[in-house]
Amino acid sequence: DALQDTPVTRHRPRRRAIVFLTIGLIAYLVGLVATIPASTVLDENDRFQVGGTVWNGEAVLASTIRIDWTFAPVASLANLGFTAQWHMAGGGTDLAGELTQRGDRMALDAVSGQIDGTLLSALAPNLPFDCSFVGDLRLDRVRLGGSGQEIAGRMATGPLKCAVAGATALPARFPALRGEFVPGKDRTT
Numbered sequence: 001d002a003l004q005d006t007p008v009t010r011h012r013p014r015r016r017a018i019v020f021l022t023i024g025l026i027a028y029l030v031g032l033v034a035t036i037p038a039s040t041v042l043d044e045n046d047r048f049q050v051g052g053t054v055w056n057g058e059a060v061l062a063s064t065i066r067i068d069w070t071f072a073p074v075a076s077l078a079n080l081g082f083t084a085q086w087h088m089a090g091g092g093t094d095l096a097g098e099l100t101q102r103g104d105r106m107a108l109d110a111v112s113g114q115i116d117g118t119l120l121s122a123l124a125p126n127l128p129f130d131c132s133f134v135g136d137l138r139l140d141r142v143r144l145g146g147s148g149q150e151i152a153g154r155m156a157t158g159p160l161k162c163a164v165a166g167a168t169a170l171p172a173r174f175p176a177l178r179g180e181f182v183p184g185k186d187r188t189t
Contacts, residue, residue: 030073047125054082062122065090069099076100079107091118092134105146111139111153131162139181150183 038057039050050059058068067088075083081102088095097111117132139153156178163171182189 033071061090062125064118065093065122072098081105081107088113088119090122092116093119095119095137097139103146106142106144108139108142108144111137111142113137115155128165129162130165131160133157133160135177149188151181151188152183154178154180 034053034055036054038052038054038059041054042048042050042059044050047062048059050057052058052068055071056069058066060066065088067086069084069086072083072085075098079100079102081100083098083100086097086099093113093115095111095113095115098109100107100109113136115135115137117130120127120131135155135157137153137155139151141153142151143149156176158176160174160177161171162174163169
């Protein structure tokens with residue numbers, strides 16, 4: 001009975017109420033994020049269309065590559081930024097990974113899968129050449145924006161066939177390529 005009157009036991013109901021109120025507030029905020037249309041956050045244009053919500057959405061790049069994502073609330077709390085699991089597919093491309101956006105800094109982690117010339121054409125439509133190839137991409141980490149930008153991973157392709165964009169000239173053939181992205185102090189090589 002003596003413990004019932006101590007200051008510690010008198011404040012327990014108040015602490016529980018604060019904990020439940022905090023959990024309720026977090027759940028409410030997560031619910032708000034779940035209903036925000038993705039088009040309010042991502043800019044659409046003639047090459048990039050967006051659908052769905054921030055929580056679970058999709059985009060189409062160059063009418064060829066489909067990107068879908070699912071918000072990861074626990075990872076977002078751990079990373080202190082918007083984190084989503086994403087998947088990209090189209091042509092011969094099939095990539096997946098995790099994206100974290102915090103301010104002007106974007107991080108991609110555990111990116112792996114197959115790529116092909118369709119992805120190169122979709123990401124860089126103004127290149128003066130078109131290439132057809134199939135490759136394997138494994139990126140341990142990519143850090144873009146802010147300080148400490150870097151890429152760590154590797155890529156390998158099969159033989160490449162490239163031609164001048166829009167020309168009927170014979171394509172040039174190149175052997176299979178292998179490369180590694182190695183972060184250094186001020187640059188990635």
